[in-house]
Amino acid sequence: MTARPGTSPGRSRTHARAIERRSAWAFVTPALFLLMLFLGVPALLALGLSFTNARLISPNAPEFTGLENYVRAFTSDPVFLRSLLNTFYFAAVVVPVQAGLGLALALLVNQRIRGVNIFRTVFFLPVVTSMVVVSILWTFMYQEDGLINSMLSRMTGGLVEGTAWLQQPSTAMPAIIILSVWQGVGFHMVIWLAGLQTIPAELYEAATVDGAGAWQRFRNVTWPGLRPTLVFVLVTITIAAFGLFVQIDVMTRGGPLDSTTTIIFHAVRKGFREQEVGYGAALSLIFFVLVLIVSLIQRRLTRENT
Amino acid sequence: MATIDQAPGAAVTASRTREAGPRASGRVPLYLLLVLLSLFFLFPVVFMLVSSLKPDDQIFQDLGSGAAFLPVGELSLDNYAGVFDRVPAIRFLLNSVFVTVVTVLLGLFVNSLAGFALSRMEWRGRKLILALVIATLIIPFETVALPMVYWVAKLPWLEFEGLRPVIEQGWLNSYQVQILPFVANAFSIFLFAQYFGSIPRSLDEAARVDGCGWFRIYRKVVVPLSGPVFATVAILTFLPVWNSYLWPLMVVQEESKRPVMIGVQYFNQLTPAWGETMAYSTLITIPVLVVFLSFQRAFVRSIAASGVKG
Numbered sequence: 297m298t299a300r301p302g303t304s305p306g307r308s309r310t311h312a313r314a315i316e317r318r319s320a321w322a323f324v325t326p327a328l329f330l331l332m333l334f335l336g337v338p339a340l341l342a343l344g345l346s347f348t349n350a351r352l353i354s355p356n357a358p359e360f361t362g363l364e365n366y367v368r369a370f371t372s373d374p375v376f377l378r379s380l381l382n383t384f385y386f387a388a389v390v391v392p393v394q395a396g397l398g399l400a401l402a403l404l405v406n407q408r409i410r411g412v413n414i415f416r417t418v419f420f421l422p423v424v425t426s427m428v429v430v431s432i433l434w435t436f437m438y439q440e441d442g443l444i445n446s447m448l449s450r451m452t453g454g455l456v457e458g459t460a461w462l463q464q465p466s467t468a469m470p471a472i473i474i475l476s477v478w479q480g481v482g483f484h485m486v487i488w489l490a491g492l493q494t495i496p497a498e499l500y501e502a503a504t505v506d507g508a509g510a511w512q513r514f515r516n517v518t519w520p521g522l523r524p525t526l527v528f529v530l531v532t533i534t535i536a537a538f539g540l541f542v543q544i545d546v547m548t549r550g551g552p553l554d555s556t557t558t559i560i561f562h563a564v565r566k567g568f569r570e571q572e573v574g575y576g577a578a579l580s581l582i583f584f585v586l587v588l589i590v591s592l593i594q595r596r597l598t599r600e601n602t
Numbered sequence: 603m604a605t606i607d608q609a610p611g612a613a614v615t616a617s618r619t620r621e622a623g624p625r626a627s628g629r630v631p632l633y634l635l636l637v638l639l640s641l642f643f644l645f646p647v648v649f650m651l652v653s654s655l656k657p658d659d660q661i662f663q664d665l666g667s668g669a670a671f672l673p674v675g676e677l678s679l680d681n682y683a684g685v686f687d688r689v690p691a692i693r694f695l696l697n698s699v700f701v702t703v704v705t706v707l708l709g710l711f712v713n714s715l716a717g718f719a720l721s722r723m724e725w726r727g728r729k730l731i732l733a734l735v736i737a738t739l740i741i742p743f744e745t746v747a748l749p750m751v752y753w754v755a756k757l758p759w760l761e762f763e764g765l766r767p768v769i770e771q772g773w774l775n776s777y778q779v780q781i782l783p784f785v786a787n788a789f790s791i792f793l794f795a796q797y798f799g800s801i802p803r804s805l806d807e808a809a810r811v812d813g814c815g816w817f818r819i820y821r822k823v824v825v826p827l828s829g830p831v832f833a834t835v836a837i838l839t840f841l842p843v844w845n846s847y848l849w850p851l852m853v854v855q856e857e858s859k860r861p862v863m864i865g866v867q868y869f870n871q872l873t874p875a876w877g878e879t880m881a882y883s884t885l886i887t888i889p890v891l892v893v894f895l896s897f898q899r900a901f902v903r904s905i906a907a908s909g910v911k912g
Contacts, residue, residue, distance in 0.1 A: 312810075313724075319816040320725040327716035328731070330786035335738055338746035338753055345749055352752060404636060409629065417898060418640045421647065424894045424901070426845040428863040429883045432870045433650050436879070443649060446665040478643070483905060490906035539744045542847050546867055560744050560848075567748040568852050576748040584745040591740055 346578035352571040365578035376579065378554045379562040386473060386558065387537035394477050395529050398484030399522075403514075405485070406492050416489075420482035427479060431546035434475040438462050462548055465555035472543050472556060480536070484529050491525030492518070524598065531594040535587050559583050645671065647887075654681055654881040661877055681881035688873065690857065691882065694865035698886075701780045701861060702843045708785045709839045710832055716786075717794025718820045722806060732795065738788045744848070751852045754779050775856040784843055790835045793907065797831035798824055830903070837897070837904040844890060862886040 346365055350358035369376050405416045437443040438461040445458030461471040499517045541560040550557030567576015648671050653661045655677045664670045685691050720732045754773040761770045773779040809819045847863045866882050894901055
């Protein structure tokens with residue numbers, strides 16, 4: 297709104313300020329309202345419910361039970377402890393493997409060669425395939441008489457006899473790890489590529505002039521330049537790995553013998569399928585604390601470097 | 603912080619000039635490696651597509667040879683017909699398309715408007731609200747999912763029976779329960795605010811001298827200059843909504859509102875026929891692949907943009 301004739305410039309400026317303020321609040325209100333309704337309230341509810349024995353559908357009001365849910369998780373729920381262990385196992389393998397492979401792929405497709413864009417597309421393809429479809433597909437391939445075993449047997453001339461990968465406690469989690477990396481690595485290849493492109497070209501030129509070889513250029517120019525990307529990649533994979541759910545729900549339902557049950561799978565089993573939403577909320581918060589720790593470590597690492 | 607509006611093509615060209623290409627002698631092993639890797643990333647998808655066209659006994663018969671990956675033998679669309687006979691697959695597809703399109707459109711509007719106010723307008727509380735919005739990024743969806751089921755089961759909704767409005771309690775088995783929780787998104791707001799912040803403010807002032815209100819400035823000045831960030835946010839919203847599984851698993855039990863990912867998993871549990879399961883999987887993967895292959899650049903840029911988070 298511009299100054300109307302007959303008003304002093306000072307008044308019209310205040311008027312314009314008031315309009316700006318009112319418009320701004322009108323613009324942010326829909327988003328803030330929705331965020332409050334579907335993030336703020338549920339987050340507070342998670343905290344509140346975790347101190348109660350609330351059930352998902354029950355005529356009785358929830359009762360306050362203090363820290364009982366948390367005590368139960370760590371002392372009398374062996375399946376939860378197993379879930380924690382399995383989740384850490386999954387993350388411990390997936391994080392370095394996926395980050396490392398992602399970087400290797402990024403370096404490969406960051407070269408000046410013909411057709412490199414096609415390879416980028418191909419490596420990225422699994423990322424846009426839904427995890428549900430990927431899980432169903434690999435369940436089929438992992439069957440005892442499935443594709444993986446036929447290929448193994450053929451490639452080794454019948455030397456390797458495959459097993460029913462998802463039905464053995466020792467092989468189920470590694471099998472899930474393989475398909476998870478297969479699906480996710482293209483995503484991190486793209487992040488690494490973006491990181492590679494932030495490194496100034498002059499640094500490479502200077503290194504080449506100084507007579508640095510390919511390995512030395514990587515060691516002294518590329519790698520230090522990728523520090524911020526490294527932290528980001530590690531943290532996003534870790535948080536995603538902690539949240540492992542879809543593959544478990546579709547492929548193994550936590551079995552065999554609890555060898556693939558995870559934090560979120562267990563929280564959903566307790567809080568939703570068995571309706572103990574109070575206990576499920578406590579497990580979700582334990583998950584949140586883990587994520588928070590990882591994020592705080594990230595903040596520290598990023599600060600030290602800037 | 604990397605700029606998000608940078609075209610990946612431009613960045614690629616820049617990197618091309620910096621590292622010399624490998625010598626011709628080194629290229630053969632390099633291509634060999636790239637092709638082997640491509641096979642590793644492609645074989646499951648090709649296997650799925652090809653198997654969807656074969657009867658079950660042929661799928662198993664072909665497993666031992668390269669025929670598993672080739673459209674050879676007795677090919678037909680019988681598996682697809684089987685899927686449509688057994689479940690309302692079209693209905694599930696339409697449900698997912700509806701939920702995804704509405705979530706993306708509402709999200710673009712609501713989040714861009716908030717991003718606009720947070721980056722281009724002067725008002726008390728702006729910095730605090732921006733900090734609060736960014737702080738919520740730390741809460742993963744899995745933390746709030748279970749309490750949210752409890753919460754949405756109690757929310758009211760206005761329904762119309764004929765012309766008479768009726769207040770219904772509980773959002774379970776509805777479209778809104780699949781849409782509204784995912785409309786406002788802190789990361790989208792952040793991306794919009796960052797992008798809008800890079801557009802010169804003098805444009806706004808000029809428009810205001812011409813008598814434009816703030817909404818007109820948003821619509822006529824800022825939105826037309828912000829195609830890339832709208833594409834980025836659309837893609838970053840589209841993928842997780844189309845692929846969502848945990849949330850609809852808990853809040854949608856009725857077949858009439860069921861989205862594709864829940865539909866295919868139930869189908870997978872109930873049907874021993876792998877050919878049909880592969881047909882169903884292909885059916886719900888194709889739309890995303892088509893969108894991806896048509897908007898590849900925007901996809902890759904969006905993913906790279908998510909790297910500025912934190």
